[in-house]
Structure formats: C-alpha cells, structure tokens
Amino acid sequence: MTSWAESFTHAATWQLKTELAYWKAKAKSLEYENEVLHNVIRENSMQFKHSAGKRASESEDEDEHNVEETYEDAYADEQTYPDEQEVYKTEDNDDLEVSEEFVNFLRENAKYREDARQERERYKAKEAKENIVEEIEAGPSKPKDKTEELKELYGDNWMKIAAIENYVQSNFINESDICQPMYWPNIPFNFNFS
Incomplete structure (x- = not known):
C-alpha cells in the first residue's frame, strides 16, 4: 500500500473513532437529562393527582358555591410547578437541583422549536407553490x-x-x-x- 493510502486509511479510522466517541457521550448526556425530566414530570403528576383527589372528597360535602371555588382552585393547581429549589434523587444517589426557571426554560424552548418547525414548513410550502407558478408562467424554454x-x-x-x-x-x-x-x-x- 502506498504512503498516501496508508495516511488516508489512518485519518479515516481516526475520524470514525472520534465520531463514535462523540455520539456515545452525547447519548449518555441525553439519557441523563431524559431521566431527570421524567422525575420532574412524575413528581408534578403525583402532586396534581394527590391534590385533585383531596379536593374531590371535600367537594361532595360542600354546597354549590363552594364547588365552584374548588373547581377554580383545582384549575389553578394544574399549572403549579415544583418549588424553586426542589431536589430530586437519581439512581446514582447524586443530588440534582432543578429550579422552576429551568423547567420554564425547557417549556419555552420546546415551544420555540415547534414554532420554528411550523414556520419552516409554511415557508417550504410557500416556496414550492411559487416555484410551480413560475414554471407554469415561464412555459417551455427555448433550446x-x-x-x-x-x-x-x-x-x-x-x-x-x-x-x-x-x-x-x-x-x-x-x-x-x-x-x-x-x-x-x-x-x-x-x-x-x-
């Protein structure tokens, strides 16, 4: 094998190993982030179920006016989030602090990504429509x-x-x-x- 081919093979092998290591590290970090977010969601859903069950038993004993107030309280609790510095335990017994600001940031980020995706789709559809109109108006091109x-x-x-x-x-x-x-x-x- 020539020295050029050897150098090329060595460089290609190094690049593949580096890319593989990068994506493994990326997968591990996303796995950890996913686990943390699942814990946050699980805690929020448990808090909501507990408060909703408690209100349902109390509302049976109260009159109609109090039932409306309970409904408003339950609706307000649907949008409650964890305390500012709530601590969640992971499987590795590491302490991780997740603030309300971080959870709000994740929500806003997801909303922004969805809006951007919809905007890209609208832009592509508009561009495709314009291209079709231009092709129809232009007619066949002369050789x-x-x-x-x-x-x-x-x-x-x-x-x-x-x-x-x-x-x-x-x-x-x-x-x-x-x-x-x-x-x-x-x-x-x-x-x-x-």
Whole structure:
C-alpha cells in the first residue's frame, strides 16, 4: 500500500473513532437529562393527582358555591410547578437541583422549536407553490442555439474560434484515450514533515 493510502486509511479510522466517541457521550448526556425530566414530570403528576383527589372528597360535602371555588382552585393547581429549589434523587444517589426557571426554560424552548418547525414548513410550502407558478408562467424554454451564442461572444471571427475550440477539445479527448491518466487524489498534500 502506498504512503498516501496508508495516511488516508489512518485519518479515516481516526475520524470514525472520534465520531463514535462523540455520539456515545452525547447519548449518555441525553439519557441523563431524559431521566431527570421524567422525575420532574412524575413528581408534578403525583402532586396534581394527590391534590385533585383531596379536593374531590371535600367537594361532595360542600354546597354549590363552594364547588365552584374548588373547581377554580383545582384549575389553578394544574399549572403549579415544583418549588424553586426542589431536589430530586437519581439512581446514582447524586443530588440534582432543578429550579422552576429551568423547567420554564425547557417549556419555552420546546415551544420555540415547534414554532420554528411550523414556520419552516409554511415557508417550504410557500416556496414550492411559487416555484410551480413560475414554471407554469415561464412555459417551455427555448433550446439555445450554439451559433448565436458564439456570434455574440466572438463577433465576426466566431467560425475560426469555434474551429480552434473543437480542435483543442478533440485533441484532449484523443490524448486521454491514449494515455488513460489516473484521477488526482481529492485530498491535499501535507508537505509539513515535522
């Protein structure tokens, strides 16, 4: 194997290993974040179920006016969030503080992403519609006449220059067929041997 091929193989192997390590680390961090968010959601749903069950038993004993107030209280509790510095335990017994600001940030971030996705879809649909209209209005395109193009470029001597271009092109094709050159590598040389 040539030194170029060895260097290329070494670089490609290194790149694959680096990408694999990066995505493994990314997956672990997302797994941990997912676990924390599940704990937050679980705690919030338990608090809501407990408060809703408590209100349901109390509302049976009260009159109609108090029932309406209980409904308003239950509705207000639907939007309660964990205390400012509530601490949740993970499986590794590490303490993690999740503030209300962080939970609100995650909600706003999700809303922003959804809005951005919908905006992109609207933009793509609008752009596709405009492209279709432009194609319909434009009609079929005329095939370009090579002689007219050459006359515009070269003026009165267009025949002479076109003949020279054809000669050079056919000569290049003949030489390529005879020599059958190899393709040049698509990576740059590194002449720094330090």
